[in-house]
Amino acid sequence: MSSPHQTRPIDPESARRLAARGLRMDLVDTSDAEAFARWHVVDARGFHESRPRPESIAALVEGVAYRRTTGVWDDTAVDAASPVSTVSSWPVQLTVPGERSVTAWAISSVSVAPTHRRRGIARAMIEAELRTAHAEGVPVAALTATEATIYARFGFAPSAMAATWKIDTRRASWVGPEASGRLHFIDAAALQQIAPTLMERVRLQFAGEIEHWDHLLDRMLGIGIDDQERARALRIVRYDDASGEAQGFALYTIAVSPTDFSSNTLTVEYLVAANDDAYAGLWRFMFEIDLVGQVNAPLRSIDEPFSWQVSDTRAITKTAEGDHLWTRILDVPAALSARTYSAPGRFTFTVTDELGYADGTFSLDVDASGLGVVRQVDADSGEVDAAAPDQLRARVSLSVNDLSALYLGGVSAVTLARAGRIVEHVAGSVAAIDASFRSPVAPWLGIWF
Ligand SMILES: CC(C)(COP(=O)(O)OP(=O)(O)OC[C@H]1O[C@@H](n2cnc3c(N)ncnc32)[C@H](O)[C@@H]1OP(=O)(O)O)[C@@H](O)C(=O)NCCC(=O)NCCS
Incomplete structure (x- = not known):
């Protein structure tokens, strides 16, 4: 193991919580071929894949050895050497509007053995990943999900959709x-x-x-x-x-x-x-x-x-469209200042975040070139109001999920407001957010990770 993201110690809070249930959370040394192979076999089983052949494991593990690799072990299990749960993570460059990049904490291989499901192991692991990412100073977490029902509770939201297209080539x-x-x-x-x-x-x-x-x-x-x-x-x-x-x-x-x-x-x-x-x-x-x-x-x-x-435009149909990339903002100023915006504007966001990372009030001031300056606003100081009168400043309240959904510019703020997810405090705020946040090219991720 070499990179700092791999060697940072296991999250003590989650480790303690799991230990109280007789489970041991630990890092896998990815240079230990046998231990990493065991982790990998459990990961494949978690996603209902066939048992990989030994010769394939060598190539597979080599390709992902740079990732922070975590497992949870049950020392009372018959196969106590194999983990009952897997997760891996690594810092990655994620493209944001304006052909710029932000460092994101990619989370992958989240699996819990069916023998140990619904005992809070996944929650402990995902919360540990978010705390680790935050401690590493990474402003956004990102993942692709098997099910759309798992990650909203941790503050994630779909921020790039994907579609399946069918083309009748005769027409x-x-x-x-x-x-x-x-x-x-x-x-x-x-x-x-x-x-x-x-x-x-x-x-x-x-x-x-x-x-x-x-x-x-x-x-x-x-x-x-x-x-x-x-x-x-x-x-x-x-x-x-x-x-x-x-x-x-x-x-x-x-x-x-x-x-x-x-x-x-x-x-x-x-x-x-x-x-x-x-x-x-x-x-x-x-x-x-x-x-x-x-x-x-x-x-x-x-x-x-x-x-x-x-x-013949009817020769082409979209047979499926849905969530693909999920993001979760961990540091509002760093995340929002990493991208550019389609129109200038002054915004104040009051963000709620159960896990605390994005909780607070933030101002975003976008200049004519589309660059944004973000500051956390002290609720009592009134600092932002002094800088711009209310009528010039869009003001909304929303959850970290909805701010994350807006982040890459793929979702309409107007739609989220109509869905009751964004509360507008100054008339016209939501339309102004939409004009600035929306990306002219739909966000897209062409792979799974
Ligand atoms: C999804 C999976 C990782 C959940 O693991 P788990 O240890 O059973 O989950 P937990 O007990 O920690 O549950 C955490 C929370 O998520 C909820 N949850 C867990 N799995 C869920 C699912 N499949 N759908 C909806 N909610 C789910 C739990 O109800 C719980 O909610 P709460 O804490 O808000 O009350 C596990 O079922 C699994 O390995 N599934 C197959 C592989 C997979 O799909 N992995 C996800 C990859 S993106």
């Missing part, structure tokens, strides 16, 4: 721009040459995207995982612009229909386009492959330009 004639470049089939080794740079360029274009890790690409390519069939089925194409420079790539599979060989289904597993030209080139390619009747595109933005690039 979807391309009417978008002609791409300038061309496509090449490439192998996994060639993709590994270009993917990290392209993924990082695209990461900065979408609020909600996080910095990728080496193992992620291997996982997408099926390298080192047990499911070799999937890896063999994967096709990789690269888009090069007119000057021959790689500007995007796509991974896709085709499920062959047993009954109609002319109408198979293509799934876009992952597609990265660093500019609009590459976007047009790659999506047109997907829509025009012979012997394909339907394209499925899961985990995409809820606002894909391709729905405006075909002759």
Whole structure:
């Protein structure tokens, strides 16, 4: 173990709480191959995955060894060497509006063995993660969730949605721009040459995207995982612009229909386009492959330009749309000053947070360039009122969940107010917040973590 986030001692409060129930919370030394492999097997079981083969575990654990890795043990269990609960975390760059980044505490692998469920183990672990992140000075926590019912109680809210799109390619004639470049089939080794740079360029274009890790690409390519069939089925194409420079790539599979060989289904597993030209080139390619009747595109933005690039807009449907990235603000001034805003304004937020991190009143003053200055307001000082008369200052009350939902600009403040989640104290405040906070490009995260 080396990085400070890995070695910071286990959270004493949660450790004490669990110890009172006969459970031991501890860090896993990720350089201890046997201990880390045991943790990993329990993590896989927690998500109902097959037991990984020993040879796959070695590659998998190596890819995530940099994470802070925590477990909870029950020394009275038959298999007392294996944890009954897992969680991992690491600081990551999260894109916020304005093509800027904030450090976020990514939380992953939250699992509790079915033999130990609903005894408060997950609560102890997640609260420990938030306290650790806060102590490390990380202003936001982030995760992707298996269920939408778990994390609101800890102050999280959905802040980037994702959609699954279905394209009937027989009806979807391309009417978008002609791409300038061309496509090449490439192998996994060639993709590994270009993917990290392209993924990082695209990461900065979408609020909600996080910095990728080496193992992620291997996982997408099926390298080192047990499911070799999937890896063999994967096709990789690269888009090069007119000057021959790689500007995007796509991974896709085709499920062959047993009954109609002319109408198979293509799934876009992952597609990265660093500019609009590459976007047009790659999506047109997907829509025009012979012997394909339907394209499925899961985990995409809820606002894909391709729905405006075909002759028959009804050929494209969104079959699912829902929460994907959840964020939780831990430090209001640091989080809100990390992003830029679409319009100037003066705001006062009174935030309630059961866990205390974001509780308080904060002023945000956004200048004409979209930069914001945030200060915590002493409730008694009236300092902010002196700086700007009430009629110029938007004032609202809301929970940390709703501030987190607004954070990346994907949710309408007006909608949250209509839902009864934001209380407006000065008329027009909610509309003003919306004008400043909303991101012109829908936040999007194209991976699970
Ligand atoms: C979800 C999971 C981690 C919960 O673990 P747990 O130890 O049983 O949870 P706890 O007993 O600490 O419960 C904490 C709180 O969350 C609630 N909760 C727990 N699991 C929940 C679920 N699946 N849906 C809704 N609420 C849930 C509990 O009621 C409790 O609420 P309260 O403290 O406000 O009264 C566990 O069921 C699990 O491993 N599930 C499968 C893997 C998974 O989905 N992990 C989440 C990854 S994002």
